[in-house]
Amino acid sequence: MSMPLSTPVTRKRMLRSTHVFSHRQLSPSGIPSAGLTFTTADDCVRLWGDVSYACVCNATYCDDITPAELESLPSGQFRHYTSDIRHYRLWRTTEDFKAEANNETSTAYFTLDLSKLYQEILGFGGAMTDSAALNIANLSAPAQELLLRSFFSSEGQEFSFIRTPMAASDFSVRHYVYDDVAGDVTLQNFSLVAEDLQFKIPYLKRAQELSPGKIKIFTAPWNVPDWIKVKRGTTLGPISEEFYQVWADYFVRFFEAYSEEGVDFWGLTPENEPQFLNRGGWTPETMAPWVVNYLKPALDKAGFGHLKLMICDDQRTNVPNWSENVSEDKTEGRRNFGGSRRAPITMWINEQMRNISSGLAVHFYMDSVNNTDILDRVHQDFPEKFILYTEACNGTGKPVVIGSWDRGEGYSSDIIQVLTHWGSGWVDWNLALNPDGGPNIEGIFVDAQVIVNSTSDEFYKQPIFYHLAHFAKFVPSGSRRADLTTEDGKGVEGVAFLTQDGVAVIVLLNRSDSNLTVVITDKEQRNVEVLVEKRTIHTILYNN
Template sequence: MIYNKVICIAVQAPLVYLSSSCISRDYNNGGTVCVCNGTYCDYIGKIPKVKYPQVLVYTSNMEGLRFQKTNASFQNISAELRDSADIIIESHRTYQKVFGFGGAFTDATGINVETLKDDAREHLMKSYFSNDGIQYNVGRVPIGGTDFSTKYYSYDDGEPDPSLKKFALNSADTNYKIPCIKVAHNLTHGKLKLIASAWTAPKWMKTNGAYHGGTLKPEMYQAWADYYVKFFNEYKKQGIKFWGVTTGNEPSLAKYPLSLFQKLASIGWTANTLAQWVEEALGPTLHKSGYGDLNIMALDDQRFYLTWFIDRIFKNEAAKNYINGTAVHWYFDTVFPAKLLSQLHYKYPDKFIISTEACKGNAQVTAKNKQEMKFLFFSQIIGFFLSRGVLLGSWSRGEDYAQDIIEDMRNWVIGWIDWNMALNPGGGPTFLNNVVDSPIVVNGSANEFYKQPMYYAMGHFSKFVPRDSVRIESSQSSKVWSIAFKRPDHAITVVLLNRGKVDQDITIVDSEKGTLTLTVSEHSITTLLYW
């Protein structure tokens, strides 16, 4: 009972012990968190391999289960059961290869990690990246500052410096980003892949002379590409290499009408100017500088750009040849349907699609028809202010993550990257008061952190769907959200999301294995694994 005494002193909320090794705490937000500190943290551990006909069943739910392991077994297929099956899995029909899952190494993440003492800090990093944790294998790294920094900054502030002689990393890189990345790299045994994204250029490169809004001066196209190379060189000196780079975070931020969004660091691009920059500067400069193997991702913004914006970029054949894929964010996914992703894939099947940013803390709405789209677009922005910040224990936010991952990956997305990996209880730090939520919330003064339902929602994918898994055919059920993968070790992973208020009896038929029947509890995420 030592943990009970330590934790209760710090936070006035009751503790409930669960058999899943989660020390649960309820903040009356429709679910629970799991509490970790310097002496204790829950881990899922190594996944055992079972022999046919056994199936491993891992469940997390609103009631408080976290990766609760049980077993089920396949039975022989009967014509009657096959005809009445809720989900039919056909592993010989394959789709996209999976790249991975992860989060962003923001300044705020590093700042919050550093508020913990050594043992608690180690638990947090292991929870994300180790084989005992949920095994993140992708990280997004901001090039310079974001709204989750303590101030605006670039790597070459001050007077104009087109030759970039004054270029230097910020203390946020050396104190927070780089140390976290190195720990994560070691915990993943070198499997961590990094994607870089820039929010803004130095003010002197931009038409409006500000960090936020405006566009890049055409005469600075080459200097901006050189800036990227400088960044990669400095991180390379630290032993850190990148897998990919986006053409810049959310160009739409430069156009939003509300004052908060106008203040977010950004560079506005049209499809034509972005293609021109890639063709004339970014593409050739990366290749000449030894970074030709970097995967260039266009857009790094919302689905409402699909497919028209990419179509216009790809009219420039030179730019198209440099670009390997499209990066999308999730903030209007309830308004703009996932089928836009499939439309993009079928137009450009040789270009991958990856989701590079998501977070809760903003209200979401759904459009019933095209006439509502414009209204709801602005309603979503306004709604951002009505449901902001951290909600400790919110199960519905975890369900939102799981649903979006399933929808995205059923529509050809190869990976899904969360935003801040760690925020404080106030949803920051963020110098623009752009408070949001995070899968892990850090209470530095108590030397403890809280694993949100969003953390476990991510884990039901990242832990069980390793890199180079392949999505396989699985029919959709009206009872639950679902998706299936075949792993490199030939195991099959099936993820089920029940957002309903009642348990669901589910029959799954695998054409090669047999029939599986199980009850999926209300408001739950369940991962099945079998060989």
């Protein structure tokens, strides 16, 4: 295992027209086997799966993303980035506005109004879990650098968010907390561990160095020290009330310890998935008074009162239980809302809790079985709160599927859906995993944007990496969603934005097996006409 790199590595590029490389195909066991070949195309060395491919990177080469260079773009033109199932990854072209929109029946028409703006976009990102950090560390130092650049630099996605767990999560190689000494109510034995000091923290610092902007780091605990639980020796909580202050102080010690190492946080949630995988045994009725009476005062006193506090951190189907605006005297005749029962007392019914929290954290796993009315209702009832998606991954059936275009499309479709229903950002789960989809201490393996093959000192950028890049690369923090409407999009999904620099950004997704022409007309009568072929995603940019 290589240690995290300490100095930048000079980047070398392969000549795309002159190289053929020996191909390492992943076997079902995750062990590379020889025998096939691949060639470079569009700056990507292809590792083919069943229907599409991942891009191979190693210690000397990794594909990058051609910058938009909008400052040199004439007023009558737009940039157009395309990725598809068979050929391209963020292929950039420059095209002209059309004088008139065509009137063919096979064309999907959209209207863009850049004067009608909605929620602010906070950004996009992924999680630096123990497993992600350990997989990155299994690469050579030059390969580590290229991997981190792919996520955070101006050559890559330019992620603006990182989520990192407070102590162990399921994506760790062991269970641990920062103070397991029973009765240590002053937390004298609190200390970070090797996973923090040798792996996560160095990578978090390097990511910030590479980023052209400020990366927002947030955290949540997955477990609590056994000795502060009501029933010791159990997997789940709840936390004994006599240790409520200790648990609040534990958060403070964590933020202090990371700050001493040069890593500062943007936000937190009090617990990851408190209704399912929780280790604290929280309900909305018990968490709200703990946050109001213990956690927030402790953070304020220690100088961390500025941190953004988010609630829920769970699936969309559970959002009403944590945010629904229902008063205590309306419990009779409770109705189902989006497949979830509305709780009679929830986090934001507590006025103090509402005042000290900034937003709602949501996971994407059950989005396919509940509707977006849940998000609309949150915005309607609490317009001052942002909605941030904080975790997503695939893995049902087969954890890692090399070159899965379906999974990339699923991500993009969900992102478009979330952003058009008041979401302010979208954060993926593990940044990098091994060919088995781990390590995971619970044996729950999943896919990731990047799969690390330490045997050959390579990593594979999955289609979901490029799907996320179509948003993250071109929609910077501070952008606003713009009004994009259609009477008949013919199955094309879309969302639009206006950046702080006055750049119009439009993302289109065609999941169908039909080739279509799309025309987007804005209020200035500029007509963007693009061919949106089957199974493609597009990002269009122009100066407003």
